[in-house]
Amino acid sequence: MKLKTVSNALGLVLIGYGIIILSPIVVAVLEKEYTSILPFVVASCCSITLGGLCKWKGGRINNFDSIKRSDGLLVVTLTWLVTALIGAIPYLFYGISPLDAYFESVSGLTTTGATILTDFSLYPKDFFFWRSLSQWLGGMGIIVLFIAILPQFAVAGRRLFFAEAPGPTEEKITPRIAHTAKALWMIYVLLTIAEVLLLYLAGMPLFDAVCNSLSTMAAGGFSPHPQSIMGYGNPSVVWIITFFMFLAGSNFALQYRFLVQLKPKSLLKNDEFMFYVFIVVVLSVALCGFLFFGHDMSLEKSMRDSLFQVVSILTTTGFSSADFALWLVSAQVVLMTVMFVGGCAGSAGGGIKVVRILFVGRYLKREIAQTLHPQAVLPIKIDRTTVPDNIQRQMIGFLLFYVCLLVASGLIVTIIEGDASIGFIGTAATIGNIGPGFGEIGPMGSFGGLAASTKVIFIIDMVVGRLELIPFLVMLHRDFWGVK
Amino acid sequence: MKLKTVSNALGLVLIGYGIIILSPIVVAVLEKEYTSILPFVVASCCSITLGGLCKWKGGRINNFDSIKRSDGLLVVTLTWLVTALIGAIPYLFYGISPLDAYFESVSGLTTTGATILTDFSLYPKDFFFWRSLSQWLGGMGIIVLFIAILPQFAVAGRRLFFAEAPGPTEEKITPRIAHTAKALWMIYVLLTIAEVLLLYLAGMPLFDAVCNSLSTMAAGGFSPHPQSIMGYGNPSVVWIITFFMFLAGSNFALQYRFLVQLKPKSLLKNDEFMFYVFIVVVLSVALCGFLFFGHDMSLEKSMRDSLFQVVSILTTTGFSSADFALWLVSAQVVLMTVMFVGGCAGSAGGGIKVVRILFVGRYLKREIAQTLHPQAVLPIKIDRTTVPDNIQRQMIGFLLFYVCLLVASGLIVTIIEGDASIGFIGTAATIGNIGPGFGEIGPMGSFGGLAASTKVIFIIDMVVGRLELIPFLVMLHRDFWGVK
Ligand SMILES: [K+]
Ligand SMILES: [K+]
Numbered sequence: 001m002k003l004k005t006v007s008n009a010l011g012l013v014l015i016g017y018g019i020i021i022l023s024p025i026v027v028a029v030l031e032k033e034y035t036s037i038l039p040f041v042v043a044s045c046c047s048i049t050l051g052g053l054c055k056w057k058g059g060r061i062n063n064f065d066s067i068k069r070s071d072g073l074l075v076v077t078l079t080w081l082v083t084a085l086i087g088a089i090p091y092l093f094y095g096i097s098p099l100d101a102y103f104e105s106v107s108g109l110t111t112t113g114a115t116i117l118t119d120f121s122l123y124p125k126d127f128f129f130w131r132s133l134s135q136w137l138g139g140m141g142i143i144v145l146f147i148a149i150l151p152q153f154a155v156a157g158r159r160l161f162f163a164e165a166p167g168p169t170e171e172k173i174t175p176r177i178a179h180t181a182k183a184l185w186m187i188y189v190l191l192t193i194a195e196v197l198l199l200y201l202a203g204m205p206l207f208d209a210v211c212n213s214l215s216t217m218a219a220g221g222f223s224p225h226p227q228s229i230m231g232y233g234n235p236s237v238v239w240i241i242t243f244f245m246f247l248a249g250s251n252f253a254l255q256y257r258f259l260v261q262l263k264p265k266s267l268l269k270n271d272e273f274m275f276y277v278f279i280v281v282v283l284s285v286a287l288c289g290f291l292f293f294g295h296d297m298s299l300e301k302s303m304r305d306s307l308f309q310v311v312s313i314l315t316t317t318g319f320s321s322a323d324f325a326l327w328l329v330s331a332q333v334v335l336m337t338v339m340f341v342g343g344c345a346g347s348a349g350g351g352i353k354v355v356r357i358l359f360v361g362r363y364l365k366r367e368i369a370q371t372l373h374p375q376a377v378l379p380i381k382i383d384r385t386t387v388p389d390n391i392q393r394q395m396i397g398f399l400l401f402y403v404c405l406l407v408a409s410g411l412i413v414t415i416i417e418g419d420a421s422i423g424f425i426g427t428a429a430t431i432g433n434i435g436p437g438f439g440e441i442g443p444m445g446s447f448g449g450l451a452a453s454t455k456v457i458f459i460i461d462m463v464v465g466r467l468e469l470i471p472f473l474v475m476l477h478r479d480f481w482g483v484k
Numbered sequence: 485m486k487l488k489t490v491s492n493a494l495g496l497v498l499i500g501y502g503i504i505i506l507s508p509i510v511v512a513v514l515e516k517e518y519t520s521i522l523p524f525v526v527a528s529c530c531s532i533t534l535g536g537l538c539k540w541k542g543g544r545i546n547n548f549d550s551i552k553r554s555d556g557l558l559v560v561t562l563t564w565l566v567t568a569l570i571g572a573i574p575y576l577f578y579g580i581s582p583l584d585a586y587f588e589s590v591s592g593l594t595t596t597g598a599t600i601l602t603d604f605s606l607y608p609k610d611f612f613f614w615r616s617l618s619q620w621l622g623g624m625g626i627i628v629l630f631i632a633i634l635p636q637f638a639v640a641g642r643r644l645f646f647a648e649a650p651g652p653t654e655e656k657i658t659p660r661i662a663h664t665a666k667a668l669w670m671i672y673v674l675l676t677i678a679e680v681l682l683l684y685l686a687g688m689p690l691f692d693a694v695c696n697s698l699s700t701m702a703a704g705g706f707s708p709h710p711q712s713i714m715g716y717g718n719p720s721v722v723w724i725i726t727f728f729m730f731l732a733g734s735n736f737a738l739q740y741r742f743l744v745q746l747k748p749k750s751l752l753k754n755d756e757f758m759f760y761v762f763i764v765v766v767l768s769v770a771l772c773g774f775l776f777f778g779h780d781m782s783l784e785k786s787m788r789d790s791l792f793q794v795v796s797i798l799t800t801t802g803f804s805s806a807d808f809a810l811w812l813v814s815a816q817v818v819l820m821t822v823m824f825v826g827g828c829a830g831s832a833g834g835g836i837k838v839v840r841i842l843f844v845g846r847y848l849k850r851e852i853a854q855t856l857h858p859q860a861v862l863p864i865k866i867d868r869t870t871v872p873d874n875i876q877r878q879m880i881g882f883l884l885f886y887v888c889l890l891v892a893s894g895l896i897v898t899i900i901e902g903d904a905s906i907g908f909i910g911t912a913a914t915i916g917n918i919g920p921g922f923g924e925i926g927p928m929g930s931f932g933g934l935a936a937s938t939k940v941i942f943i944i945d946m947v948v949g950r951l952e953l954i955p956f957l958v959m960l961h962r963d964f965w966g967v968k
Contacts (some may be wrong), residue, residue, distance in 0.1 A: 018492055069855075069856075069858075070856060080932065118660070123621070183954040215699065222599070272803075278598070296777055309655055328902075329898060329899065329903070329904070330899040330902070332900050333895050333898050333904075336898075336904075337891075340891065351552055360888070362883070363880075363884065364881060364884055364885060364888070364957075367877070367878070367881035367885075367957075368957050368958055368961045369961060369963065370877070371553075371878075371954060371957075372553075372554060372960050372961055372963050372964060373963070374553075374874075390858075393851070393854070394849075395854075396880055396884075397847070397848060397851035399884070400847065400848055400880075400883070401848060401851075403846070403887060404848070407821075407824065411817050411821055412821065414813060414817050414820075415813065415814040415817050418813040419810075420813070420817075420820075421904070470855060473851075473852050473855075474852055474855050474856055476852065477852045477853060477856055479853065479856050479857070480856060
């Protein structure tokens with residue numbers, strides 16, 4: 001454990017974050033909400049002071065090439081926990097309790113989008129801008145982390161899916177990360193701007209267009225409207241957001257190859273992307289059937305709402321174009337199914353991820369064949385490449401952990417709330433970074449009425465789910481803290 | 485696929501079953517229920533005729549040593565499906581519909597114990613004797629299958645846990661199976677007789693003592709009393725049945741070493757048994773706390789009911805000493821937790837099995853250490869023996885299949901019944917061969933009111949769960965049916 005390296009890296013992040021957190025002041029000035037300037041100045045000062053302190057403690061280090069895997073994971077975890085703490089400071093100024101403020105801030109930075117708010121009319125525009133911006137930052141952070149940084153640490157089998165990144169011997173880690181991160185930022189920013197423009201042209205007020213776009217690209221789901229996307233009552237808006245949610249839930253490394261390197265075939269050759277499309281199509285059709293035949297809904301509205309809702313939950317965005325808590329149980333079950341998949345690896349979406357579901361399918365198919373032919377050597381292939389044993393092991397480890405955490409958190413919350421639906425759906429919605437669940441915590445509901453202990457558990461679920469479990473679990477091992 | 489071998493083996497089973505199915509006639513005569521003779525005579529004739537036909541079609545084969553793995557699995561599956569069909573015949577004579585009769589018969593032979601009955605007063609004693617006897621036969625069948633037969637086929641990692649069976653080179657398969665099966669039968673019969681005697685001495689009517697004992701040793705859970713064990717209102721009975729359920733849920737190969745070979749230390753050296761004891765103790769204490777503090781219950785009754793209920797659900801017996809559907813949610817959650825464990829491997833209990841849960845724990849612990857030390861070779865050990873890679877693969881395959889089946893069946897039943905609780909709890913209770921769930925299908929409830937399609941799905945769940953998935957899944961592969 002090199003505490004100096006950790007402190008230095010964290011300090012850098014906090015100073016940058018402290019500058020970015022000043023940006024809501026622009027909105028405050030434009031909207032003439034001058035009382036909203038102070039909260040962000042205070043938060044910024046805290047962040048920069050803390051960051052400066054960390055950098056000072058860490059001494060002079062400009063090269064993170066030699067950072068140890070365990071130190072890297074510690075930096076990642078601390079980054080999410082501490083930035084969420086600082087991001088909660090502005091909320092305190094609007095009369096929100098510390099626990100609720102931290103919940104809302106974690107929900108933002110982890111791109112979960114579960115809210116403790118009940119009455120949206122109490123807060124100024126700046127407040128909602130910061131909610132959406134925190135999601136946008138969190139989403140970008142995750143994409144850079146999963147595509148550019150973590151594959152270098154060979155965690156959770158990620159190296160396999162981003163093989164185009166040059167191997168560790170060719171280039172130093174720091175410049176490579178910087179290069180990849182820059183390309184990803186570019187796509188992310190351009191898509192966000194495109195969505196803002198389209199939403200504005202479709203008739204959404206500019207402020208709402210900006211906030212909703214920030215939340216969309218992060219697969220976040222916070223909306224300035226208390227009724228989410230349903231509240232705008234605008235079919236074009238629903239279609240536009242469906243399209244951008246779909247992009248946000250796909251792999252950004254793949255988008256880079258498609259949009260920047262102009263390799264259109266890369267989509268068709270990507271097993272995960274094709275499976276992602278397959279899930280969207282099949283489940284939208286099923287849901288559309290339930291809505292069209294089960295509810296008195298027009299075909300166009302059935303199609304629009306089913307596609308929107310399947311994409312929204314699959315990508316773990318969590319926007320709603322309808323109050324699906326009022327739908328038939330059968331229709332809700334389709335959405336519940338999707339809750340357990342999640343976006344593509346390399347997107348800002350949470351959950352188990354499409355590629356891991358695909359892996360499970362192929363693992364089980366192999367297992368059946370292996371039972372019949374015990375001596376045969378049957379590899380599992382994804383994208384025409386054999387998945388190596390250690391990557392298989394890491395993926396299975398992730399899946400088993402995910403199920404264990406889901407069950408454990410679900411059972412504990414069920415005991416606290418006395419309601420298995422809140423326990424398990426709430427856990428699935430927070431670990432998977434989806435946001436709204438069903439019933440009381442559904443799309444038009446709020447997490448504000450839950451017990452304090454439930455909120456603490458859901459905060460843990462959100463962060464652990466967001467960082468894909470491994471950094472946390474590793475910290476439970478004594479070797480992590482042990483003397484080198 | 486050697487259809488002749490399959491046909492021959494199935495014929496043998498059916499002829500034996502046809503003789504055993506006559507035994508309820510003894511009860512009919514003793515109880516002077518002469519109208520109950522016909523149903524069993526008819527069932528017996530069907531079984532023997534069908535069995536004779538199969539044997540005749542199969543030709544002369546006396547040696548099953550060369551049976552192929554796929555043929556063996558087919559025999560096993562057909563045995564459960566067909567004997568359940570014949571076992572359903574007597575129920576038809578009491579005015580039960582064909583689907584319900586098959587449900588009840590499958591529930592008996594798979595030792596699930598979920599019932600479609602609502603009014604127990606409609607049926608004679610013989611009817612209840614057959615219900616319990618079918619469980620006892622099914623339980624014995626499973627123990628012999630899992631300890632003596634399946635390890636020879638190296639399915640689902642079972643070979644590892646019954647290593648004391650001599651290796652395939654030393655002895656032909658048929659005599660070895662016969663020898664092991666005989667030893668297991670002996671223990672099973674002796675324990676059943678001991679339980680009958682103790683229950684009778686504790687004041688239970690002899691007929692009820694016999695039926696409940698047959699159901700106990702099979703971890704079955706059918707009781708002739710509509711209120712299960714609670715209906716006898718006798719604390720001693722509760723304690724006695726707790727003890728025998730505990731034995732029924734432990735590994736019979738281990739019991740053999742302990743009781744017959746007199747190796748008492750074998751218990752302490754067995755990781756699964758120690759973990760089984762650990763789960764019972766910890767969860768009973770937790771449940772006892774919830775009952776004592778949450779309900780106005782005496783300490784003795786809290787202890788009695790908590791131990792009984794934890795052991796009953798853990799071993800997947802499903803008896804109830806109290807209507808736990810009326811307990812606090814927290815208390816019910818403890819039982820729900822236990823539902824996902826199941827008995828020990830080599831018992832008649834269903835579910836995931838204690839050893840596999842233990843394996844998951846050690847797999848995850850290893851995975852954390854491996855993330856910190858990517859180059860280290862870290863074996864997973866059970867009973868001080870390294871679990872080989874192919875056995876690990878089989879266990880993980882089983883676990884992933886189990887979760888997938890649970891989710892798929894749970895979602896479909898939720899759509900059919902419009903109730904997620906029936907969907908998921910009902911699926912867990914049937915795949916795990918537990919029997920009663922919570923709510924409408926709770927310990928004092930009935931599966932009789934469910935939709936026909938739900939019953940069909942639960943029938944599949946019971947059989948697939950009982951045979952530990954693999955035989956069924958293998959049949960989905962075209963190579964299974966292919967030309968050798
Ligand atoms: K979300
Ligand atoms: K049972």
